[in-house]
Amino acid sequence: MTIRKATYEETQNILNYHLKVLKEATMGYVTPSHQKAMELMSPFLNGGGYYLVRVKHNMLQGWLGLGRIIDQNTDETVGFINEMYVLPPFRNHGVAKKLCQAAFIQLRSEGYKKVQLNVYAGNHAKHLYGKLGFTDVSTLMTKNLD
Template sequence: MEIRMAEDKEILEILTHWKTVMSEATAGYLDPKKDSELTPLAPFFYGDFDYLVCLEDEKIQGWIGIGEIRDIYIDESKGFISELYVLPEHRNTGIGRYLCMEAIRRFKIEQYHSVQLNVFNGNHAKNLYGDLGFSEVSTLMELKLDTQ
């Protein structure tokens, strides 16, 4: 197993999965069958974001989007995980954990004091993030309105 920065051809392959990734990451909040204004490139417009890929025999098994964000509340730059995805046939093998640990290792080398990510309730990766030491900082709440 190899984890390294994704090459252009691998990024193009990753982007072909964006609707499935978003649907799973949002725990069903986003319907992958509907047209969406969400773009798979959105994280890359907000900073210097890259993908790390996990490969076996040069085939992608999973990836993690990493970059930097600015925490507006404390005016500090932080490492940011924009996306973690393991292809279904490679799940429950530790790949997600390895990708996260490699991302964290790289953030430490770059001298970040902390790493942030967003995770929806119901996303199974939330347990992994907790196991790795992430803790909840804020909660986004929503009220559905009956407008009829």
């Protein structure tokens, strides 16, 4: 089992999953399209973001997107988990937890003192994030006016 930065080829492979990832991660709040995926991923990758991948027996099991943002509340530069995805056959085997733990080590080595992420209501990963020590900062709420 290896967790490491993705190669260029692995990154291209990951990008092929973006419609599926977008659909699952946003819990139906975002209509998946190639255009929307590019709107979300281009700034991440062009801004120095990269993927950590978990590979076992030369098989990609999952990935986590790492980058940085400016915390709008504190103006502090913090590490940011842009995306986490575990391929279905490898779910419920601790892959996501191991990816997060590797991300924490990586971000500390880059000098970050804090990591943030955004998770949609209803996303089952929120439970894992809570177990890893993440806490809610704010809640975006919406109401249809029709």
